[in-house]
Amino acid sequence: MKRVYNFSPGPSMLPLPVLERAAAEMTDTNGTGQSVMEMSHRSADFKPIIEKTEGLLRSLMGIPSNYRVLFLQGGASLQFSMVPLNLAGSAAGQARKKAAYIDTGVWAKKAAEEGAKFVDAELRASSADRSYTYIPEAPAPKPDDAFYHITPNNTIVGTRWAALPETGTVPLVADISSCILSEELDVSRFGILYAGAQKNLGPAGTTVVIIREDLIGKAPPQTPAMLRYDIHAKELSMYNTPPCYGIYIIGLVLEWIQEKGGAKALEELNREKAALLYAYLEQSRLFRSPVEKPFRSMMNIPFVGVEPDPELDKRFVREAAEAGLVNLAGHRLVGGMRASIYNAMPKAGVEALVKFMEQFEKKFEKGFGKGK
Numbered sequence: 001m002k003r004v005y006n007f008s009p010g011p012s013m014l015p016l017p018v019l020e021r022a023a024a025e026m027t028d029t030n031g032t033g034q035s036v037m038e039m040s041h042r043s044a045d046f047k048p049i050i051e052k053t054e055g056l057l058r059s060l061m062g063i064p065s066n067y068r069v070l071f072l073q074g075g076a077s078l079q080f081s082m083v084p085l086n087l088a089g090s091a092a093g094q095a096r097k098k099a100a101y102i103d104t105g106v107w108a109k110k111a112a113e114e115g116a117k118f119v120d121a122e123l124r125a126s127s128a129d130r131s132y133t134y135i136p137e138a139p140a141p142k143p144d145d146a147f148y149h150i151t152p153n154n155t156i157v158g159t160r161w162a163a164l165p166e167t168g169t170v171p172l173v174a175d176i177s178s179c180i181l182s183e184e185l186d187v188s189r190f191g192i193l194y195a196g197a198q199k200n201l202g203p204a205g206t207t208v209v210i211i212r213e214d215l216i217g218k219a220p221p222q223t224p225a226m227l228r229y230d231i232h233a234k235e236l237s238m239y240n241t242p243p244c245y246g247i248y249i250i251g252l253v254l255e256w257i258q259e260k261g262g263a264k265a266l267e268e269l270n271r272e273k274a275a276l277l278y279a280y281l282e283q284s285r286l287f288r289s290p291v292e293k294p295f296r297s298m299m300n301i302p303f304v305g306v307e308p309d310p311e312l313d314k315r316f317v318r319e320a321a322e323a324g325l326v327n328l329a330g331h332r333l334v335g336g337m338r339a340s341i342y343n344a345m346p347k348a349g350v351e352a353l354v355k356f357m358e359q360f361e362k363k364f365e366k367g368f369g370k371g372k
């Protein structure tokens, strides 16, 4: 069997034991004689699967009982619309409400741009002035803000909020697509948390929404049914057919996380993994991290040439792939390289990457043999 270390930002690696179990159960799950893909979502066979997945997510994230968990579709991107629509959408003839957004990169900005279709989306702080390489000071909310939106881990630029803003009674809303369950998180600090599953949680196609109960039921009457939290909550994520197979795989991933020791244990491991790569970058003469130190992500680690050289970057990405270290090209907006090292990336994968980088740097210093 060939398995590579896949540093893709998403969809990304899944734990091998999860894939092996899914393969073993593919044609007959839990003695039902069916694949989960073939099950009616309303059947007694599927019910324990979605209940198990929700139960595990609740216990692993410590989700309080006054929060609901929804398994939806449309990716994190649809939440860019659902959040403002449900929390602050205005009925016909009503004045628009306003909401605070902090611009920390591409996804954060997209959330605000989409939000602006439904509310007065005010960018209260931005790190665009230094190419998003830091997290700006977060100002206090205004008392009439409908919500306050942040992106705790910025997948493309590789920054992370080291501390959460204090928003008092204004609901804090966070897009945790690329950091869910990568570290401990106090859910009670938030009004809504949402995440596309394809980075840290499972396959693409499922979006997890964790929402405080008092925020459900505020959507204006013209809101389409599929975009209403109250309907999805009332119907237990089964207003229509949910992404059944994705929910099942998320359940297997959560079981794997539980076996690993939960969010706290993963946080320690993720810290070690990230430290290995940052330590190498600190002393490298060839590569460096473009991100300011206090704001460096544990999940997405971009690196660029000390002397920018797109040809050298291409060579690095190509030779790394030949060595079984794939998907290391940086985002087109940032350039250079990026290693996404989510929960499922083993420490051995990061060690292999660092070793490859050391060897590449040595070869570079010798001019790659006669080539240069």
Ligand SMILES: *Cc1c(COP(=O)(O)O)cnc(C)c1O
Pocket (backbone or CB within 6 Å): 010, 074, 075, 076, 077, 078, 107, 151, 153, 154, 155, 175, 176, 177, 178, 196, 197, 199
């Ligand atoms: C990947 C990503 C998105 C987009 O997710 P989709 O599920 O593709 O819509 C949004 N926000 C963040 C932080 C991401 O990393």
